[in-house]
Structure formats: C-alpha cells, structure tokens
Amino acid sequence: MFGRKDKLSPRFIRPYRILKHVGLAAYQLELSPELDQIHDVFHVSMLRCYRSDPVHVILIEEIEVRLDLTFEEEPVQILERDVKVLRRKSIPLVKLLWHNHSSEEAT
Template sequence: MLKVLEQVESVAYKLKLPQELSRVHNTFHVSNLKKCYSDDPLVVPLEGLQVDNKLHFVEEPVEIMDREVKQLRRSRVPIVKVRWNSRRGPEFTWEREDQFRKKYPHLFTKTAPSSSEKLNRR
C-alpha cells in the first residue's frame, strides 16, 4: 500500500513506493492524486504486473475468442476477437488477423472457430 511520506509543498506530496516501483518518480502534484473512497483498503498486487521502459503497463493477449470477416467497400478483412490480460479485468478487442498473426503467432495454434463455422455446425 502506498503511503504519503511528507508534504513537500502545499501542492506536492512525496510517496513511499515499494522497491518494484523504484523507477517511478515519487513526488506528485496534488492535481495528479485522486481521493479514493473505499470500505476496503485498495491494494493492487504488483506480482504479475509488467511495466515497459516508458512505465506503461504491458498487457498481453491471452487467447483468440472469435473470428470474422469485415466487409469493406472494396475488400474483405479477416479480424479476430482477442482476450487480453488487462489489469482492469477481462478486456476484449477486435484486431486485424494478418497484423496480429505476425506479432503473436503462438495464439494461432488453436483458434476459435469463426461465426460462420459455428452456424454451420448447428
């Protein structure tokens, strides 16, 4: 849990951060801090969280949930519905299959059947 170490100025606070967040600047202007109204203590576990060099959370795709073909004016684009391991809970996005396959080929060993394949099975 983060604790306020000291009030640096009337508008800035220095926070005591755990060692895992040592790359994060620990002094914040009050406009960047938000009050948290909660009955339970708000604790975000740091295990399993990955942060890149720019201190952005790294969210990885977990699985491909569905496939479709998006019909544009002059072309058809295969897309896949992807489930991500988001820190906010389950999150899904639609991505272009060709671009996604290049970046995450391991997810295409077992893929979900397309919507049309599901209909044909019935």
C-alpha cells in the same frame, strides 16, 4: 505509464499511500521497493481517486518489469472474431483476453 505508451498498456498499476502534499498540484507517494528507480512525486493529472475493487489491482510481481521499465502483455485467448467490411476492403477483427486482465477489459 512505464516504457512504451500504447492503448493496451495498463494505465494504473495499484493504489499507493499519499505521504504528503508537495506544492500546489503534486503529491509524494509511498512506492514499493520494486519502483525505487522512479521519482516518487506525481502531478495530480497523473493520479486518480481509488475506489476499492479487487479486480482493479494488478500486482507488480505479476508484471515482469524489465530494467528499462517496460513490460510485455500476452494475449491468453481469442474471444470473438469478426470482419468489418468497408467500401473497397475488409478488415478482420479479433477480441482478445489479455493476461492479468478480466474479461470486461478484453480488447
């Protein structure tokens, strides 16, 4: 994850080719030139096995990464509105569709 860590940021950005196994639990990846400021060796806990699905791919060009390696997500559309009623208050809820995400990833 790059920059600020919050629950709506994408967890993984794209599949990268493994160049070599480093130590007992790390891999060196072939990163794109846009990510040349990031160290290319990652612990296995930060990696996931990729199962091919074109919906999962978020292109780096579509995400405007700033110099401090942060980016901003933009909501596109409100899909649903609801009100959660608790004992003493009610909380308005909305379900948002985000830019660069599919409808299954709406939050």
